[in-house]
Amino acid sequence: MKVIVIGNEAETQEHLSFWETKEDVIVERTIVMDEKKIDLLPNPFALEDHVDLIDICVSTELKPIILKKLRGSIPIVVASPIAPIIHKIKDVLAFIKEQQMQVFITTPLMASPEFSQAHAIIANQQLGKSGVNRISLKSDHKDRMLEQGMNLLDWIYRTFGDFQTIYAKQIDKKTDTKNLEYKIIHIRHVDGSFTHLEMAQGFGKEELNLEFAGAKGMLSNKSGETIPITMNLAEEGRVSINPTGKSLATRQLESLYQKLFNKQETLDRSIEMEHVLYFADAIEKSLQQQMPVTKGDDNLVEDRNY
Amino acid sequence: MLKIGIISFAHMHAVSYAHALQKSKSAALVSIWDEEEKRGLEMAEEYDTNYFHDLDDFLASDIDAVIVCSENACHKEHVIKSASYKKHILCEKPIATEVEDAIDMIKACEQNEVLLQVAFPVRFAPAIQEVKELMSKGEIGEVLAVNTTNHGQMPGGWFINRELSGGGCATDHIVHLVDVLRWMFDEEVTSVYAEFDTRFYDIDVEDCGHVLLEFESGMVVTIDPSWSRPKTFPTWGDVTLEFFGEKGVLEVDAFKQHSLFYNDHDNRLEHKVWSDDMDEGLIQDFIQCVQENRSPFISGYDGLKTLEVVKAAYLSNEKKSPTSLSS
Numbered sequence: 001m002k003v004i005v006i007g008n009e010a011e012t013q014e015h016l017s018f019w020e021t022k023e024d025v026i027v028e029r030t031i032v033m034d035e036k037k038i039d040l041l042p043n044p045f046a047l048e049d050h051v052d053l054i055d056i057c058v059s060t061e062l063k064p065i066i067l068k069k070l071r072g073s074i075p076i077v078v079a080s081p082i083a084p085i086i087h088k089i090k091d092v093l094a095f096i097k098e099q100q101m102q103v104f105i106t107t108p109l110m111a112s113p114e115f116s117q118a119h120a121i122i123a124n125q126q127l128g129k130s131g132v133n134r135i136s137l138k139s140d141h142k143d144r145m146l147e148q149g150m151n152l153l154d155w156i157y158r159t160f161g162d163f164q165t166i167y168a169k170q171i172d173k174k175t176d177t178k179n180l181e182y183k184i185i186h187i188r189h190v191d192g193s194f195t196h197l198e199m200a201q202g203f204g205k206e207e208l209n210l211e212f213a214g215a216k217g218m219l220s221n222k223s224g225e226t227i228p229i230t231m232n233l234a235e236e237g238r239v240s241i242n243p244t245g246k247s248l249a250t251r252q253l254e255s256l257y258q259k260l261f262n263k264q265e266t267l268d269r270s271i272e273m274e275h276v277l278y279f280a281d282a283i284e285k286s287l288q289q290q291m292p293v294t295k296g297d298d299n300l301v302e303d304r305n306y
Numbered sequence: 307m308l309k310i311g312i313i314s315f316a317h318m319h320a321v322s323y324a325h326a327l328q329k330s331k332s333a334a335l336v337s338i339w340d341e342e343e344k345r346g347l348e349m350a351e352e353y354d355t356n357y358f359h360d361l362d363d364f365l366a367s368d369i370d371a372v373i374v375c376s377e378n379a380c381h382k383e384h385v386i387k388s389a390s391y392k393k394h395i396l397c398e399k400p401i402a403t404e405v406e407d408a409i410d411m412i413k414a415c416e417q418n419e420v421l422l423q424v425a426f427p428v429r430f431a432p433a434i435q436e437v438k439e440l441m442s443k444g445e446i447g448e449v450l451a452v453n454t455t456n457h458g459q460m461p462g463g464w465f466i467n468r469e470l471s472g473g474g475c476a477t478d479h480i481v482h483l484v485d486v487l488r489w490m491f492d493e494e495v496t497s498v499y500a501e502f503d504t505r506f507y508d509i510d511v512e513d514c515g516h517v518l519l520e521f522e523s524g525m526v527v528t529i530d531p532s533w534s535r536p537k538t539f540p541t542w543g544d545v546t547l548e549f550f551g552e553k554g555v556l557e558v559d560a561f562k563q564h565s566l567f568y569n570d571h572d573n574r575l576e577h578k579v580w581s582d583d584m585d586e587g588l589i590q591d592f593i594q595c596v597q598e599n600r601s602p603f604i605s606g607y608d609g610l611k612t613l614e615v616v617k618a619a620y621l622s623n624e625k626k627s628p629t630s631l632s633s
Contacts, residue, residue, distance in 0.1 A: 129505055129506075130505070131505040131506050131513075131514050131532065131534055132505075132514045132515075132516070132530060132532045132534050134530065136453070138555070165501070165626070167499055167518060169518060169520075169526045171450045171451055171524070171526055173448075173450055173552060175447075175552050175553075180450065180550075180552065182450055182451045182526070182550050184451065184453070184518065184526060184528055186499075186501070186516050186518060186528075188501055192503050192505060193505065194501070194503070194514065194515065194516050196516055196528065196530060198453055198528075200451075200550055200555070203550055203551075203554055203555045204554045204555065205554075205555050213506075213514075213532065213534035213535075213536070214506075215505065215506045215507075216536075217536050217538070218534065218535070218536045218539070291627065291628070292499065292626065292627060292628075294626065
């Protein structure tokens with residue numbers, strides 16, 4: 001299999017390292033992008049037509065631009081989210097559909113160890129009938145919140161299914177030094193289970209807490225309580241080290257590689273992505289209307305023409 | 307020495323209150339009345355005190371005050387009757403199962419000039435009191451949102467009999483957090499959205515759900531009152547609050563001060579809480595109230611306001627839309 005890697009300097013090396021471990025993969029070409037000089041991306045038609053896969057690893061802002069430039073029939077792999085805002089994600093998905101492109105959108109959280117483990121435990125019914133799920137993400141990085149927000153909705157949809165009702169509240173506050181954003185999303189799923197998703201940005205805390213309670217048991221994971229290494233240095237104070245083992249990119253690509261070669265399942269995730277966008281739409285509508293949004297009600301008009 | 311009687315051991319908190327009375331130097335548990343004679347006699351023996359078969363005889367005795375720990379639906383009858391006998395009252399939460407009942411209870415106590423305190427012991431947890439202090443100093447600035455939980459294990463018994471309890475986990479748990487927040491911020495709830503369900507157990511009342519509140523200041527509060535703690539959970543449940551303020555985040559876990567007990571004998575892991583006993587604090591405060599004839603720290607009105615939120619939550623669950631509350 002011949003692969004072309006298009007990425008920024010930071011991520012390309014990681015992706016190359018993965019592909020190099022696969023004996024049946026030849027990295028035909030590596031295009032390291034200077035993200036400030038996007039115009040220098042080669043014309044897609046100049047790319048080798050016998051390439052089997054294009055692996056894109058650029059910042060989320062650049063993904064829509066590159067995907068549109070790469071229109072064509074060569075399969076492409078790119079991590080979700082494929083654009084930084086909902087509107088652009090819809091736009092890119094519509095473009096992919098229109099151009100009949102083969103784009104494999106990987107879900108980072110499905111490859112993330114704690115989330116993939118939780119997904120497997122829940123999917124295997126080890127917690128029994130799903131009851132109340134609590135997810136709390138706190139970060140001071142706006143980009144991370146945007147990306148993780150979409151990725152969390154993606155994971156929630158894939159793990160607990162579609163929503164019946166969504167009620168969201170958001171509080172924004174600008175202080176002298178920063179912008180605070182607190183968002184709480186109440187999700188009632190079609191199967192009746194609850195998901196309580198909290199996202200807090202700018203409060204000086206980096207944390208991801210998970211709790212899934214079912215009729216046969218409960219699974220919980222707090223990021224602050226699973227850090228295996230801490231050092232207390234005389235001058236620098238406390239330093240925490242959380243080795244991740246295999247990188248997230250490696251885990252995602254490994255999963256994709258196995259699916260590609262074993263042809264285990266369809267790699268077209270556009271339908272799932274549309275469902276995730278319905279979640280995002282419902283949240284937006286609930287915030288605008290300051291009311292719960294329920295599927296089938298007049299206040300949620302699903303636009304299936306993404 | 308203040309003479310106190312306990313009306314019913316139906317609620318398990320009665321045991322804790324009886325222990326607290328045993329430790330008190332200014333009050334004594336002198337008698338017990340319980341509709342279930344067997345339980346009443348057992349408790350009287352346990353606490354070396356008298357058991358009364360008849361509630362009127364019990365109330366006609368020389369006790370100064372009573373602690374009402376009967377089933378929620380019986381609070382009204384027991385409080386009004388105790389008030390008619392001029393006994394001061396500490397009533398287990400929730401104050402009642404209906405708002406109108408709570409109003410009648412408050413009126414009866416006012417007319418008979420007896421104190422009515424509602425048992426919200428969480429206010430007496432040292433960690434919660436410390437947080438109240440930090441909040442009053444504005445340590446995290448204006449609070450924009452609070453994420454709270456009062457989880458528990460499913461208690462069974464009359465708690466899952468709607469006629470006696472008034473409802474499931476929502477009735478059992480929402481009141482604690484609403485009370486703490488009203489007390490800390492001195493403001494009322496203006497809007498309630500809630501959804502409940504029965505998903506963990508095959509019972510007739512709700513065992514899980516979510517509640518979203520808005521307070522007068524616009525502060526958004528979420529409450530998870532679910533009986534979602536598994537049988538293997540190392541303690542009965544939790545009371546946690548996470549405050550999101552302009553200057554940062556403050557987290558409190560009322561029962562975080564505990565040791566871990568790896569109990570091989572019973573094949574389970576247990577939390578052994580070692581912080582000051584909040585039930586003892588509650589009882590001590592009630593005793594002082596009566597002795598000093600001062601207004602209760604937690605009044606019948608506090609009980610009423612928290613009950614209003616619970617009822618609004620049930621209404622919201624029914625209507626599938628937020629319920630407004632006027633303060």
